[in-house]
Amino acid sequence: MALLEVRDLSVTFRRKGTPPFTAVDGVSFDVEPGQTVGLVGESGSGKSVTALAIMGLLPKRGAEVGGSVSFEDTDLLTLPDKQMRDRRGRDLGMVFQDPLSSLNPVIPIGLQITEVLERHRGMSRKEASAEATDLLGRVGIPDPKRRLTEYPHQLSGGMRQRALIAIALACRPRLLIADEPTTALDVTIQAQILALLSELVRDTGTALIMITHDLGVVAGLCDEVNVMYGGRVVERAERHDLFSQARHPYTHGLLQSIPRLDAPRGEKLMPIKGSVADNIPWEHACAFAPRCPNALDHCREVAPELVPDNGGMLRCHNPVGPVSATQGVGA
Ligand code: ADP
Ligand code: MG
Numbered sequence: 001m002a003l004l005e006v007r008d009l010s011v012t013f014r015r016k017g018t019p020p021f022t023a024v025d026g027v028s029f030d031v032e033p034g035q036t037v038g039l040v041g042e043s044g045s046g047k048s049v050t051a052l053a054i055m056g057l058l059p060k061r062g063a064e065v066g067g068s069v070s071f072e073d074t075d076l077l078t079l080p081d082k083q084m085r086d087r088r089g090r091d092l093g094m095v096f097q098d099p100l101s102s103l104n105p106v107i108p109i110g111l112q113i114t115e116v117l118e119r120h121r122g123m124s125r126k127e128a129s130a131e132a133t134d135l136l137g138r139v140g141i142p143d144p145k146r147r148l149t150e151y152p153h154q155l156s157g158g159m160r161q162r163a164l165i166a167i168a169l170a171c172r173p174r175l176l177i178a179d180e181p182t183t184a185l186d187v188t189i190q191a192q193i194l195a196l197l198s199e200l201v202r203d204t205g206t207a208l209i210m211i212t213h214d215l216g217v218v219a220g221l222c223d224e225v226n227v228m229y230g231g232r233v234v235e236r237a238e239r240h241d242l243f244s245q246a247r248h249p250y251t252h253g254l255l256q257s258i259p260r261l262d263a264p265r266g267e268k269l270m271p272i273k274g275s276v277a278d279n280i281p282w283e284h285a286c287a288f289a290p291r292c293p294n295a296l297d298h299c300r301e302v303a304p305e306l307v308p309d310n311g312g313m314l315r316c317h318n319p320v321g322p323v324s325a326t327q328g329v330g331a
Helices: 047-055 081-090 109-121 125-138 157-170 187-204 215-219 239-245 249-256
Strands: 004-015 018-031 036-040 063-071 092-095 175-179 207-212 224-229 232-238 307-309 312-314
Touching (some): 018 232, 047 207, 081 092, 081 109, 109 125, 207 215, 232 239, 232 249
Parallel strands (some): 036 224, 175 207
Antiparallel strands (some): 232 312, 307 312
């Protein structure tokens, strides 16, 4: 059994005066200890809402969550609030995109780490202080002893993100969710943070869910990638398969829109035309059909199911590449 089993997860937002909106729709995936699983898709595809649902951080009112999220033998979705808070302190950690909004601006970094260590790992002040120094050093912050006394605004963006990772790691979580952890950072720092995360996964056996809009980011990090569109997984593949033989036209679009160092100079990036605002609801058709270069009439009439394909999973009537015998389309 996997460490985390997400099954048929759905999130519908209900607000007075607006029609209900399903942001996550039947999402399922597993994460094993030491494994890194990517959730990839454009902004608005439901990645963060998936993460927040797993962490039990969606507002109780207005967000209806369905399906199950098993962590070992416990369904996190039915856990009482207090137990879920304990879990978040102990087993589950999360790193958000914007470290400044996740750090407390009026408390020194060191105290924010030692608090966690005292509360969740029962350390004395002295033990916690030594461990905090060690943690800051491990995430690559130079002169950690001095940095402990500094406030978040005294650190650079990259340092703040490292400090946030240190706080998330202070509890020794068995599952870490990183939601666009490098999006706000410049490219060099991005690479350092990603290297740090992959090192931590390797050294500690922590399971990692890596959320990003950038397929380039998952290239070096994820064992398995789930591509999301309109709240559903449209393609799942092992990292290497995804880059060498992506089948969904949307995945192809994402691949063509990442800058590649090995591409000939001057070659244009190809953004996917249209935006997620062009989605059709999945009940009526393939949500991606209005933007899809491969769309057939059939795609605008019947929503495709997620089915096994080529060693992975695919939700598409008319994929790129050879169509297998079981995948006839009504065209
Ligand atoms: P992303 O893939 O960029 O992380 P999100 O998961 O944040 O996307 O959002 C998915 C969709 O759900 C978006 O259309 C967003 O507007 C909507 N959404 C997110 N949070 C809420 C909320 N609290 N209430 C209503 N709609 C929301
Ligand atoms: Mg997001």
